[in-house]
Amino acid sequence: MKxxxxxxxxxxxxxxxxxADEEPSLMERGAQLFFEGLMQEMAPALDDLAELMEEAGxxxxxxxxxxxxxxxxxxxxxxxxxxxxxxxxxxxxxxxxRRKPDLPHDAPEHAPPAEPEPQIDL
Numbered sequence: 166m167k168x169x170x171x172x173x174x175x176x177x178x179x180x181x182x183x184x185a186d187e188e189p190s191l192m193e194r195g196a197q198l199f200f201e202g203l204m205q206e207m208a209p210a211l212d213d214l215a216e217l218m219e220e221a222g223x224x225x226x227x228x229x230x231x232x233x234x235x236x237x238x239x240x241x242x243x244x245x246x247x248x249x250x251x252x253x254x255x256x257x258x259x260x261x262x263r264r265k266p267d268l269p270h271d272a273p274e275h276a277p278p279a280e281p282e283p284q285i286d287l
Contacts, residue, residue, distance in 0.1 A: 248264055248267075249264055249265060250262065250263045250264070
């Protein structure tokens, strides 16, 4: 994602109008060289990303078509995701999402008294 943002930023810089009668400052020239180098370094990664999207696109579309309505109903039912722990995959393949304990309400009402530490006679 950082690569896409940097590429967009670099493209925006180069799309800005350049005045023919003004010579760029050293800072502008340095920034231009930096972003040219960055674009050259990012070109293979962007090509790989495009190739990955071509391969994964149909599978993602099928997943969204099949699971979209079910996920939408789950999202509508859950009001606050912050009260749930991260999903866990059980050994049998089931995925569970546990609710975090509400500490003030789930704390035992009558906790056993703590045992006093043994006293040492000096």
